[in-house]
Amino acid sequence: MSGLCGWLGYGHSVTENLALLRQMASPLVRFDSCKLHACASGNSALATAASDGRAHIYQRDGLLAALWGRGNFLEPRLDEQAQREGMAKTLAENWRGRSGGDGRGAKIFESLSGAFACCIVDENANEVVLATDRMGTYPLSYQALAGGLVFASSSDAIRLHPSIRSEIDLQSLYNYVYFHMVPSPDTIYEGQKRLMPGEYLVYSKGGIKTEKYWLMRFQEDERHPFQELKQEFLEVLHSSVRTAIGDDETGAFLSGGTDSSTIAGILGEVSGQPARTYSIGFDATGYDEMGYARIAARHFGTRHQEYYVTPENIVSAIPQVAAVFDQPFGNSSALPAYYCAQMAKSDGLSRMLGGDGGDELFGGNVRYAKQHIFSLYEQTPLLLRKGLIEPVVFGLPGGGALPLIRKARSYVEQASIPMPARTETYNLLERYGRDAIFTPEFLDAVNPGYPARLLDETYHENDAKSLINQMLAFDRKFTLADNDLPKVAKACELAGMDVAFPLISDEIVAFSLRLEPHLKLKGTKLRYFFKEALRGFLPDDIIAKQKHGFGLPFGVWLQTHKNLQDLAWDSLSDLKSRNIIRGDFIEKLLQQHLEEHAGYHGTMVWVLMMLEQWYRQRQDSRSAMHSQA
Template sequence: MSGFCGWIGHSISASENLRLVRQMAGPLSRFDGSHMEPLAGMESALAIAAGDGSRHLYQKDGLIVAICGRPNFLESQLAQLALSQGVAKTLADDWRTRGEKAFSSLAGAFSFCILNEDTDEAVLATDRMGTYPVAFQLSGRALVFGSAADAILMHPLIRPEIAPQSLYNYIYFHMVPGPGTIYREQARLLPGEYLIYRKGRVETRRYWEMRFLEGERRPFQELKEGFLGVLRSSVREAAGDQKVGTFLSGGTDSSTIAGILGEVTGQPARTYSIGFDASGYDEMAYARIAAKHFGTRHQEYYVTPDDIVAAIPQVAAIFDQPFGNSSAIPAFYCARMAKADGLNRMLGGDGGDELFGGNTRYAKQHLFSLYEQIPALLRKAVIEPVVLGIPGGAALPLMRKARSYVEQASIEMPARTETYNLLEHYGARAVFTQEFLETVDPGYPAELLSDIYHQSSAKSLINRMLAFDRKFTLADNDLPKVSKACELAGMDVAYPLISDEIVDFSLQLEPQLKLKGTKLRYFFKEALRGFLPDEIIGKQKHGFGLPFGVWLQHHKPLQALAFDSLNDLKSRHIINTRFIDKLLEQHLGEHAGYHGTMVWVLMMLEQWYRQRQGLI
């Protein structure tokens, strides 16, 4: 994955600046070996590490510009200039002419940095979906920044102090949600944001946000033709001129990309699938259906418990902060398989659910929202006293379901989405030590969820949830999961289903075409009916879920790694030792799949600490 790092507002000497920025850039290319180029001024320096085609640099008259990724310009005149003189110079000239207005003309997957020593200014930005992360920290009047926190920590002005609140957030979310990072005083940009630094002061602003046109009405056939058109152009652009393959889980998104890739390239797509020899987890049958239907050149690999043991330290090392999504492991093995085949780019299917309404919780929240439409007087005076007040009602199956429905439906959004949160289930006081809890605000995750949810101007529930998931599901979770897994395998990755074209198309779809009653992805599936196999359209959502808890019951090396990690974690005085003992000795035996998730989250926290020994 491409990245950059550097600073402004701190001077050593030109030669020392160059040496230091090279050192900072080391973590950016340590796994994929991407080419690194440094540039240095008297009070600033910048290094970019990226593959050919994803590395754009320009330096002239005190101005340094670096762009990572695959940006493009929406204005035709700028697009032509970019072809003739390069993307970085075009952005530099446009910035000199129009200032911050220049950012609205940029599209694609990218991050960029502009440094201007003459005016003591800097700009950092990430793309609309947050595909390319950017973190930063102000130290005195110096701004230190990078695509990964590991690069920022190499600067002598930065002291790596872990933020207790971020540790709490990690256990709550299983990742550290933006704009926070695992380190005190360090932050990162949210999707569609940019940062302006002027003479020691910083301010973040938005250059783009999701604006839903919920009143649009167009004939289905017209929508279908438009959608297939943007789908083809997005896959074609994502593939570029690279040796490309695609993940194939057998779900709607990956199957669509596999089929379209073969169509736009005129040759069978290279597809890669991961299976598990564990009941209820293996989806290989659907991947094979898609591969056969589209005639792909298909490769499969069954991940074993031994593979998990081997990959855990590597996966912990590639992430610059604790990350607890276990699907990073199968994504890594899938990308590694493609790398061994000689490919250099994978296409990920992430984003389709979050643009077109495919997550099962959308249907569930729709059902809960129906309760809100009942007059409040009827709810409070009749329904709730009957459902919640009948003695012994919890013992009756039908009444128990009604009580659960009313209790959950009575919770306001977005708190209602967290009723199954693992940390909430156990209770913070049971999980954390008392001394740790005294250093954090347990209410912060709920406040963050509420803030992001209510930022959207969407009127419909489905669109508010989609805007919400753009951050929490995509930018904070799924995109870093796949991007980092690919980086570990030395593989580039692109996400055609979150191209600007497809995002714009989705924003114009009326809400009921995304979620029709409880029918998920209604338009997406109907538009692709006849193109995708019926079995794929009708299947339940699954993905590359890892049977970690199941394997943990019987595989001794996996047990040893997990138990050893959690026992070492006790000494950090974050997690209550009694909770760890109960989790391992009792809860795992009660429900391995459910409680195995918390074992994974805690294990990966300790593994992350181990990989940074001597650094933090």
């Protein structure tokens, strides 16, 4: 993936600044051989690194700009200028030209389409502008320094700037255990923040201001004939995959699910040759989906490669995967994604297509149907709920012993919790209890209510009228930008591969915003339109299958595989000394909970193990920080 980095408000000679810039950029190019494009002056510097066509840079008269990715301008005048003079120059000069007045900057970013991160440094105005794409595909973090700003697509690059002190943010550690990743706008470091999807930042005269230049605005009242929608959908699918391929030798992840199978099929049609597809399997009951991947591969006639990940593969890859993430990251599906990308790299490919985003645009996650069922209780008249249902369900003597009454009580209890808190009723941290997991000293230093506040703010940021669209807008941040996209992008980076996500192209996103809510979730039928529009194109078995994915059988393997046990036990043993997690909780987790339900409790073992592994790969961030002081 490579990236960009730079700063304003620090420097010596141009030569020294360029040397520091190369040092900062070293984490961005450690897994590939992309050329570094750099420019500097006495007080600022900027660099971007990416494969041809995805690194744009410009410098003139104290104005520096860079764009990383595949952005393009929707406005014809800007697009023509970009083709003549380059993306970075067009971006910089039009930002400067639009200075002053309301909505400053927003229009130039509203006109940018595609997956990108960009920055503009104006030394004369002592100003920095940062922006990332609408879906948050390309990350961008920043940290203030005295009289300036340091920024990069990776926290690892920011940490290498001599003016930056990298103290671990305890609140972000708590958030990591809650979410299994560190959600934006926070990072794992104090004083360092991350742009959210569709957001831009202006640093000016020592102040920092962030604004949304794009939000998901649903057109819920539009009505169009099904056949018209289907034809348009197929057209934007082909266009998005064609754009995602570009001039690269491209393959596709193939899990056997609806999204990856669709991408595989369209890839073959667009390229005019059998698609190169890659699947991962697990020799563990209930986890292996290879059969569906083979159905899709045969149906589309792909050139298919398979690999069965073993426990020993996991032991080998865990330190590498922990190292590639600049934040602690606890989604175990990053490992199978890495082995998929590694196969494609061995085949000589340079880019993979991921099917991520289809669920979050067209209503494919199982929780959407569950929340719809709970919402039906909210629609029941209050008099009926409080006057009849709840007195019977909770007041019946001995009702707790009756299975039907127990289920009714559980339903009413969950349905009575307002959204979005209702989505977290199965949260592992909440199930164990924060006091059981964290040390008292740690809890005294954090705000346990912060995750719920962040969830609530994000959920109510959108003005969608329907429950399904509210959840889709919510998942754009938490499921996609904070979790699934970095999971796949970093796994591919580790394998030395580029990655694109055609199902979240701007044109597909725009199409999904116009769909009526019931076409996304029809009763409890998930992604109704998507499946019906592709019926006859996708195999019937793929359309009918239950959602699964690249789930890793970590907890199951942990019961029997000694080397995996040793790595987990050793990691959690060292984690005790950091005074974050209670030692008695770790012992109970390993000695009792895993025996009770390996799959369920194995998730928490994984999350804590990856936290310790992340610490180790950075030689303990606190010690490293003090050694630099």
